[in-house]
Amino acid sequence: MTQSPAIPLPPPAERRRLRESQSLTQAQVARRVGVSRETVRAWETGRTTPRGRKAQTYATLLAAARRPSAAVAETVAAPVAPLTPAQAFDALYGLCAPALVRQTYLLTGRRELARESVERAFQLAWHRWPEVAVDPDPPGWVRAMAYECALSPWHRFRARHRHPEPPPADPGDRALLSALLKLPPPHRRTLLLHDGLGxxxxxxxxxxxxxxxxxxxRLLRARAAVADRLPDLADPAHLxxxxxxxATHARLRAARPSSVRAGSERRARNWTQAGIALTAALIGATTFTVRTAPTQYEPPVAPGTTVQGVPPQAAPGPLSxxxxxxQKKLQKAAANGPERVQPEPK
Incomplete structure (x- = not known):
């Protein structure tokens, strides 16, 4: 009996990244392939491997995401030219940025803040590209940084973020977003990572x-809080x-990767110039202090010592x-004046 050849599949970590590039959850992939969500999770962690017709369906689903991102996801031994750092960054940005903006919107409920946070995260990634390029999970590195920027408490002091943005038009989406924003930030982030991203x-x-x-x-408390406000979402499979x-209905767009790289380089250049200016100011202040400070101890001038250039203080002489x-007149007036108090003799 002949055995069907094994269907080529990307590595487990690459499977999860390809799924996230299409903004798909594990539950959605499971419904399309015809398996449970736990099975998809096992495929992405490498504990099990799909076989047969389900493997073919799963491979086709991943291939739809591999075609536009082959510059960063293709690992076959084909004679291709190595990517430059800018090309690799642009490929990572095109793969992750659109979905990451939508995910960050669920954390904040603000479209502009979501775009700013993702842009700032990728600016940091480009600034530290040698570290990010060799990271085992570059999308996870950028995602964690974007979430940190989005949930920063300093945004409350910005005037543009003191007023809420218009909610979604759909009543169901509006109720769900309101329930999410009522959660504490750690619970909201945990719920999004586990139930939203899988x-x-x-x-x-x-x-x-x-x-x-x-x-x-945190996950259990977040699910319970959402279920209290939206009873139809008590089942995590529905949530x-x-x-x-x-996240898909938010219709958010990310900036171009070239502008993100330019912004990162401009920010790094500004910080460098500010550091140079501060260092120059400290050097100038130190030099001025060294040049004007006395080089030896000078004791204070003792009282009665003649100081050069200063005339001596004249002592009181005899009265004319x-x-x-x-003087006698004043003494008599003081003794006989009506407004003076004269002590009585004992």
Whole structure:
């Protein structure tokens, strides 16, 4: 009996990245392939491998995302020219930025803040590209940075973010977004990573810098809070597609990768110039202090010592005849004046 050849599939980590590039959750992939969500999660972690007709369907689904992103995802041994850093960055940006803007919108409820956070995250990635390029999960690195920028408490001091933006037009999307924004930021982030993106609990805990137990507690509390406001979403299987649909309906666009790289370089140049100016100011102040400060100890001038250039203080001399007469007159007036208090003799 002949055995069908194995269907080529990308590595497990690449499978998850290709799914995220299409803004698909694990539950959506599971429905299209005809398996459970836990099976898709096992495929993406490498615990199991799809076989037969399901493997063919899964490979076709991933191939739809591999075609536009072959510059960064193709790993076959074909004679291709190596990518330059700018080309690799642009490929990563085109793969992750559109979906990441929609995800960040669910964290903040603000379209402009979502775009700014993603742009800032990719600016940091371009500034630290040697580190990001060799990271085991570059999309996860950028996603974590974008989430940190979006949830920064300093945004509350910005005048443009003091007033809420118009909510979604659909009543269901508006209710879901309102329920999400009522959650504490750590719970909101954990819910989005686990139920929205389909990350496992260990991956979610690692990205939120929490223990697995803390991440599980946050997830359960977030689900319970959403279920209290929206009882029809009490089942996590119903919540995941709604989160994906809410992010898709936001219709957010990311900036061009060339402008992001230019902004990163401009910001780095400005910081460098500011550092040089501050260093020059410190050097100037130090030089001035050294040149004007005394080089040896100078004791203070003792009282009564003659100072060069300063005339000596004149001592009081004897009173003249006229001054003596005036003194006696004043003494008599002080003793006999009606407004003076004279002590009584004992």
């Amino acid at each position: 990350l496992g609990l260990p991956e979610t805990a690692a990205e939120t810098e929490a223990s697995s137990l803390a991440a599980a507690n 995941a597609p709604r989160l994906a649909g809410l 005849r006229k001054d003596l007469t005036l």
